[in-house]
Amino acid sequence: MPIVAGKTVRLNRLFNPKDGRAVCVAADHGWMSDPTPNVIELKRILREVVSGGADGILVSFGTALRMGSLFEGKNAPALLIRADWMNLPRLGGSNVSNVLPAVNFKKKATSCAKDALLVGASAITIYYFIGYSDEFEAINIEQAADFAKECRKIGLPLIIEPMAVGAGVTGVNVTEILIASARIAVEIGADALKIPYTNDVRSFKKLVDEAGVPVLVLGGAKSDDPRDALELADEALRAGARGTVFGRNVTKAKDPRKMVADVCALVHHGRSVDEVLGARVKQRGRLRPIAANCTGCQLCEIACVHYHSSAFDQDSHRLRIEYKFRPDEPRLSKPIVCPLCEKCVEACNEGALTIGPEGYLVLDRGRCTSCGDCVPGCPLGLISLDSNAMPVFCDLCEGSPQCVAWCKPHAIVLAPPKGDRKNVS
Amino acid sequence: MSLKDRGYEDKVLRVNLTTKRCSTENLDPDVMRLLLGGKGLGAYYLYKESKPLADPFSPENPFVFVVGPLTGTSAPTAGRFGVVTKSPATKTFLDSYCGGFFGQTMKFAGYDAIVIEGASAEPVVLVVDNESVRFEGAADIWGCTTAESTKRLKGKFGADFQTVVIGPAAERLSPISGIFNDERTAGRGGAGAVLGSKRLKGIALRGTGTVQVHNPAGFDEAAWIAYRMLRMSNQIKRMNDHGTANILGLVNAAGALPTRNYQEGQFERSNEMTGEAWSKEYWTRSIGCYGCPIY
Numbered sequence: 001m002p003i004v005a006g007k008t009v010r011l012n013r014l015f016n017p018k019d020g021r022a023v024c025v026a027a028d029h030g031w032m033s034d035p036t037p038n039v040i041e042l043k044r045i046l047r048e049v050v051s052g053g054a055d056g057i058l059v060s061f062g063t064a065l066r067m068g069s070l071f072e073g074k075n076a077p078a079l080l081i082r083a084d085w086m087n088l089p090r091l092g093g094s095n096v097s098n099v100l101p102a103v104n105f106k107k108k109a110t111s112c113a114k115d116a117l118l119v120g121a122s123a124i125t126i127y128y129f130i131g132y133s134d135e136f137e138a139i140n141i142e143q144a145a146d147f148a149k150e151c152r153k154i155g156l157p158l159i160i161e162p163m164a165v166g167a168g169v170t171g172v173n174v175t176e177i178l179i180a181s182a183r184i185a186v187e188i189g190a191d192a193l194k195i196p197y198t199n200d201v202r203s204f205k206k207l208v209d210e211a212g213v214p215v216l217v218l219g220g221a222k223s224d225d226p227r228d229a230l231e232l233a234d235e236a237l238r239a240g241a242r243g244t245v246f247g248r249n250v251t252k253a254k255d256p257r258k259m260v261a262d263v264c265a266l267v268h269h270g271r272s273v274d275e276v277l278g279a280r281v282k283q284r285g286r287l288r289p290i291a292a293n294c295t296g297c298q299l300c301e302i303a304c305v306h307y308h309s310s311a312f313d314q315d316s317h318r319l320r321i322e323y324k325f326r327p328d329e330p331r332l333s334k335p336i337v338c339p340l341c342e343k344c345v346e347a348c349n350e351g352a353l354t355i356g357p358e359g360y361l362v363l364d365r366g367r368c369t370s371c372g373d374c375v376p377g378c379p380l381g382l383i384s385l386d387s388n389a390m391p392v393f394c395d396l397c398e399g400s401p402q403c404v405a406w407c408k409p410h411a412i413v414l415a416p417p418k419g420d421r422k423n424v425s
Numbered sequence: 426m427s428l429k430d431r432g433y434e435d436k437v438l439r440v441n442l443t444t445k446r447c448s449t450e451n452l453d454p455d456v457m458r459l460l461l462g463g464k465g466l467g468a469y470y471l472y473k474e475s476k477p478l479a480d481p482f483s484p485e486n487p488f489v490f491v492v493g494p495l496t497g498t499s500a501p502t503a504g505r506f507g508v509v510t511k512s513p514a515t516k517t518f519l520d521s522y523c524g525g526f527f528g529q530t531m532k533f534a535g536y537d538a539i540v541i542e543g544a545s546a547e548p549v550v551l552v553v554d555n556e557s558v559r560f561e562g563a564a565d566i567w568g569c570t571t572a573e574s575t576k577r578l579k580g581k582f583g584a585d586f587q588t589v590v591i592g593p594a595a596e597r598l599s600p601i602s603g604i605f606n607d608e609r610t611a612g613r614g615g616a617g618a619v620l621g622s623k624r625l626k627g628i629a630l631r632g633t634g635t636v637q638v639h640n641p642a643g644f645d646e647a648a649w650i651a652y653r654m655l656r657m658s659n660q661i662k663r664m665n666d667h668g669t670a671n672i673l674g675l676v677n678a679a680g681a682l683p684t685r686n687y688q689e690g691q692f693e694r695s696n697e698m699t700g701e702a703w704s705k706e707y708w709t710r711s712i713g714c715y716g717c718p719i720y
Contacts, residue, residue: 199650199653199654200650219657220657220658220659221656221657221658221659221661221662222657222662223653223656223657224656225656228653228656228657229657231653232653232657249657295711295712295713295720296712296713297713297714297715297716297717297718297720298526298715298716299499299713299716299717299718302498302499302716303499306499306641306645309635310637310638310641311635311636311637311638312497312498312499312635312636312637312638313533313633313634313635313636314497314529314530314533314632314633315633329709330709330710330712331607331608331712332710333712406499406652408652408656408718409711
């Protein structure tokens with residue numbers, strides 16, 4: 001049947017025929033946000049996305065017309081068209097006084113399958129909202145079914161993006177609703193799904209298994225740490241996802257080309273997150289505080305304590321946050337961390353405290369006499385004695401400093417070891 | 426499995442301001458199974474110990490400080506504490522929550538809840554240093570603002586003490602007065618006025634204990650994913666950029682912004698009060714509460 005063949009041909013253009021997987025980039029954000037840099041500079045960003053090796057790019061119909069050249073050529077990415085929209089953010093994010101109550105939502109087709117086909121699309125993407133009013137859900141089902149019918153007629157693949165939002169959706173039931181909505185979308189006629197990650201592998205595997213069509217995981221808001229999106233992709237792939245549709249985590253990335261290439265390494269080349277980014281563990285270096293970034297939340301202290309002990313407390317941390325209060329000014333804070341100055345090594349007469357071969361402080365427990373000379377030896381006061389009179393000191397978490405991993409605003413970073421300027425983290 | 430192995434301290438501090446007696450008691454494991462977090466624990470004590478028709482300002486109205494099983498751990502926002510009492514504003518159940526650094530310190534001091542009963546004849550401060558509990562006169566700071574009271578209490582007891590205090594409004598029983606930990610407030614329902622009626626100016630508290638979770642590896646994994654969800658959340662991004670007031674515009678648009686004592690639901694100058702306006706005009710620096718990635 002030619003129609004089925006049409007869908008197959010176009011899906012094969014999107015999904016790499018070798019591994020059946022796809023790395024897509026969503027760039028339809030001009031719809032929903034105020035003109036932000038990633039919307040204004042879309043053409044430049046998408047050129048980088050293409051050179052990073054993306055298999056597909058999702059744009060609005062208008063953008064597809066204006067930026068058609070991106071999709072020309074044998075190795076160009078597949079064009080995906082966002083074919084519907086709704087009137088939620090009527091005038092962008094800053095004019096919230098003009099937003100509509102949920103009861104007034106209207107979802108409208110902004111393009112049709114035939115037009116998408118004419119501009120060379122390999123698929124269209126539509127929303128399927130679940131969780132609002134009964135009426136709104138009914139309209140959603142009807143519209144999705146109309147698109148499915150149209151797509152079937154001309155052999156264009158339909159990607160449905162189920163979204164669980166509205167008064168009926170809570171943190172408790174959102175995963176269950178997403179899993180159900182995935183299957184409903186497939187029953188309506190989806191050839192593939194674009195769907196948020198459920199945040200654990202087991203439930204996402206259930207979603208993928210029950211869907212029975214290729215599932216592409218989406219990213220969400222841009223994280224300051226590119227590792228977040230890659231970890232999410234890695235978990236989704238383990239659950240059986242067939243690829244990604246990341247938007248802002250790519251288009252707002254410092255280097256969109258590298259971000260796409262990194263995702264491709266995970267999706268197509270079976271690399272791990274650590275292989276792509278360099279392992280967080282066992283990196284040589286020393287801690288460097290960046291006081292201007294510190295919010296004083298003490299999460300570094302919590303992470304430090306918990307790495308060295310299964311229990312939590314607020315005393316046994318090996319770094320600390322120091323606060324400064326000035327009248328009528330917001331609190332200032334800065335991390336005090338071990339700079340590996342080796343003063344404690346000098347202070348230890350027994351030679352028990354040394355810089356180990358891995359580049360962090362180690363204690364020879366046999367040599368330590370519990371004299372406590374290292375405690376005043378630390379100019380920053382970061383060494384104390386535990387209940388067994390053994391020194392408690394920063395051991396860089398044996399090479400994988402947890403304070404660096406957990407600090408969201410990057411107030412503690414891993415700087416290269418002394419005398420080594422190349423190995424920047 | 427004992428409660429102490431899964432996030433709780435299994436200890437409640439009971440303070441009677443009338444008799445100036447303090448005692449501790451264990452949690453009831455059968456009841457704990459039915460309660461959700463600190464909110465549930467506070468509601469349970471209020472339900473159990475309130476007298477029908479008691480005036481919120483009477484000594485019979487119990488006042489409960491609560492923390493939950495996650496408080497003090499690496500779970501996001503795990504420094505928060507709650508207060509539960511009968512509200513002088515609504516004359517019914519009141520729960521209000523506050524960030525800062527008091528919650529986890531209360532947990533590390535070894536308490537899941539502090540139940541305040543009775544009323545003191547003279548202004549007092551409760552001083553809790555782990556197991557040791559005592560009262561100090563507060564005549565010298567009665568009448569001081571919350572900032573001044575906090576400064577004086579920390580000056581007196583040390584910077585490693587965390588404080589909650591009330592200000593002059595609460596002392597005068599204003600039904601919209603709050604309870605302050607540094608610059609953070611439990612602001613709902615006039616909880617501050619209930620402490621004012623008990624003449625408890627504040628609590629200074631130090632904790633050097635531990636919190637134990639049952640399955641540390643599983644806990645770490647869940648906490649890491651929770652932080653990742655926050656870093657990749659649209660809503661949290663709005664919170665980071667514009668604070669809690671980021672929803673003010675929406676509330677105003679929906680006609681639910683109480684204006685002129687709720688004669689109207691929309692305020693004509695609300696655009697000067699939105700999170701966007703605040704962050705643009707007034708923010709100088711983001712400061713975080715204990716273990717909280719939202720700032």
